[in-house]
Amino acid sequence: MYTHEAVEICPHCMFEHYEKDWNPNKGYRVTCMNCEESILLCDECSHAEDNQERFCDWERETCKCFRDLKVCYNKDNKRR
Ligand SMILES: [Zn+2]
Ligand SMILES: [Zn+2]
16 A cells, blocks of 8 residues: 655645655545644645546635545445
């Protein structure tokens, strides 16, 4: 499993948040260590092995990208 230190600039406070020993199984949604807002590791998102096209549709307004939609979708399936 590909594990490394993931770094992402928090869009809320511009702090350089990092996750030690991160891998895709831990998920892309993390909490900023500075302002504690929920953020996405979209630098990882666009460099992931399952994302050859480097696609990420992160929006500043919603602070969501397709990784989040996948998580929501899975949760909905479990409830049924
Ligand atoms: Zn922050
Ligand atoms: Zn993303």
